[in-house]
Amino acid sequence: MNYILVVNAGSSSIKFRLYSENNLVEIASALCERIEIDGLFKISYQVNDKLEKFEEKTNFSSHEVAIDYCLKKLVDLKIVNNLNEIIGVGHRVVQGGEISQSSLIDTKVLAEIEKCIKLAPLHNKPELEVIKIINKKIPNSKPVAVFDTSFHTTIPKLNNYYPIPKKWVDSFKIKKYGFHGTSYRYIYEKMESIIKKGRPLNLIVCHLGNGASICCIKNGKSFDTTMGFTPMAGLIMGTRCGDIDPSIADYLINQEKNSATAVFNSYNKESGLKAICGSSDFRDINANVLPGNEFEFARDIFAQKVANTISVYLNHLENKIDGIVFTGGIGENDDIVRNIICKKIFVKKISVNASKNKLKYDDYKKISGLFSPIKVYAVRTNEELKIAQDTKSFIK
Ligand code: ADP
DSSP, X not given: OOEEEEEEEOSSOEEEEEEEXXXXXXXXXXXXXXXXXXXXXXXXXXXXXXXXXXXXXXOOOSHHHHHXXXXXXXXXXXXXXXXXXXXXXXXXXXXXXXXXXXXXXXXXXXXXXXXXXXXXXXXXHHHHHHHHHHHHHSTTSEEEEEETTGGGGGOOXXXXXXXXXXXXXXXXXXXXXXXXXXXXXXXXXHHHHHHOOSSOOOEEEEEESSSEEEEEEETTEEEEESOOSSTTSSSOOSSOOOSOOTHHHHHHHHHTTOOHHHHHHHHHHSOHHHHXXXXXXXXXXXXXXXXXXXXXXXXXXXXXXXXXXXXXXHHHTXXXXXXXXXXXXXXXXXXXXXXXXXXXXXXXXXXXXXXXXXXOOSSEEEOBOTTOSSOEEEEOOOHHHHHHHHHHHHHO
């Protein structure tokens, strides 16, 4: 049997998904965590239609050690017979710079990913390292890069231009790149299959997870999005501040004698919901809400910003919209937040059906009431499957 491996590398973790190549059924899902700290490995996998699990504390002193461990486990647990059965490896790459589509990784693509490290150091650096390691370990497989930025190359200049001196815009390629593109592509195709209009759709897709963004899709193409030059811009997120006055950085650097790096590290890791209420996880936030407390405020300010953005994007779409979609960990699972957001959209009186909103679901559901002027959906995203599909297209 042949397989496609999907790899999502971060600075201290690597997520793997293994798919059968012929019908893209998920065979295994593995996670190497706490790389360069200590090491934790988790895997769940299908054997003879039974779901098995294995977990081990170990020592991942580097990304290479973690990859070696995971690949060896795939063979030892008899999930694959040997690594040559993995004929394609799809890598999630956050920043693709000038590359607009998923690409077979050759020296030119590797060079572009390396060039983009400057734009997204937290993401592109470990991703590049992991691509090189896996190319060495499974040399016969086809490596494919799938970029988070790719869906947004259609955003018009009117929506992606930053009004700073042109010499910077031009020489440093500063513009709104946008992220979560693989999720938006997956959701767009899913929505086409759900609402079958036979023409390109107008959608507002809210990908609300730990990292959160919204995409305005006009005539089937990304027209605007909330993340920008980096994934720090836009909405309030778990630990990221989103859009704030750029001068705050300069002020803090001077006031607290901080380095720019320290301030931006705090913008990334100690801001957002965590800074407001102490937790970045909406399960904790919902559980602790009391009238007037900081958890209620965190939920409210998050929802308000999402609702305001939806209202702006309704204007982008000239009020012609086929649906609002909620996805990502919060968007898919949190009926309370979905309801609050919809209630805060005042330019249209959207109604949410309370029981449909609460209903358990696997794939997607419509949550809007019968007479709502805009249909609202909750849809489970699947970025890994999209990466596997793209990778497969290079194998055929
Ligand atoms: P990312 O991929 O950006 O790391 P996810 O899309 O996996 O994030 O979303 C993770 C977040 O989703 C959690 O931090 C939590 O806030 C939220 N979440 C996950 N499950 C639930 C749930 N059942 N109810 C409410 N929020 C949830």
